[in-house]
């Protein structure tokens with residue numbers, strides 16, 4: 082299966098936003114390892130965070146309540162150790178702060194789907210389940226979202242995410258590829274399922290579910306800009322263009338494809354906003370049906386969000402449904418990781434977790450299944 086995408090990929094090196102002369106941005110590969118960068122200390126990060134808040138436009142200030150542990154979500158070399166568990170679990174309660182509440186909204190599908198792809202550089206990403214893919218440089222977007230100028234904030238803080246402001250959805254994170262590879266290996270069935278790509282960023286997980294025949298696919302990202310400029314275009318880019326089915330010289334049967342494409346894409350819905358707000362929004366729908374499958378990659382880096390994430394699973398997952406979660410063992414700078422999250426889930430005693438796979442590269446990564454402990 083080949084994807085079309087309009088953004089760049091996290092490689093084994095950390096990426097860094099680099100401005101071009103015309104204000105356009107690209108992602109660039111940094112030779113400085115993420116580990117050494119994070120070792121430069123939290124103090125500097127914290128200073129950054131304070132400066133960041135001071136620097137924010139008024140409409141952003143209310144979003145910053147959870148900022149405190151700002152840092153690159155840098156993966157450990159191999160932190161699958163008791164040391165990191167002991168270190169991080171001791172202050173779990175203290176860390177369980179409420180994340181900021183960025184209001185959720187649904188993003189309507191634009192009438193002219195082709196227009197969404199205008200000014201986008203689309204590249205084919207063959208065999209995205211191959212984790213050896215090198216870092217790709219792709220021309221990005223120009224800033225045009227007042228109040229959500231996350232690109233320049235990410236740029237100025239030299240960080241891949243800024244808690245409460247930008248949660249990292251502008252790039253494709255490594256564990257997405259692990260989960261994609263797993264889908265193929267384990268022959269995960271999507272047909273007829275209602276699927277949520279939670280913290281979708283590029284949306285490749287949801288797009289795969291879509292291609293696999295899912296009945297309905299919802300994409301959620303913290304940032305509005307990510308949905309509009311990355312997720313939505315990626316979904317659209319993975320569909321035959323309307324022209325393909327709109328040729329008047331074609332026999333009538335083939336022309337019908339236009340409406341088929343429209344029908345297909347209507348299976349997708351797009352949401353931005355903080356998780357508890359998203360739950361409120363979607364859960365308030367009169368006919369809301371819970372998800373059969375929640376796909377989520379690299380969303381457990383921040384322990385401050387565990388409570389909300391757990392609540393989200395609780396509120397949105399069908400009793401017999403499952404969550405497929407991909408994560409690095411540990412995230413320096415922000416402090417979360419697989420062991421800490423599993424410990425949190427165990428303590429809540431609602432779900433059980435099962436390791437599906439451990440990817441023991443230079444960076445240890447995990448694929449976890451989460452299901453209700455008592456499904457009936």
Ligand SMILES: C[S@@+](CC[C@H](N)C(=O)[O-])C[C@H]1O[C@@H](n2cnc3c(N)ncnc32)[C@H](O)[C@@H]1O
Nearest residue numbers: 248249250253254257280282302303355356378
């Ligand atoms: C590191 S990015 C991973 C993006 C994508 N899943 C991937 O693997 O490439 C984390 C994603 O989780 C989402 N996220 C993190 N914390 C969130 C929160 N408190 N509320 C809503 N979304 C959140 C953001 O939308 C962000 O895109």
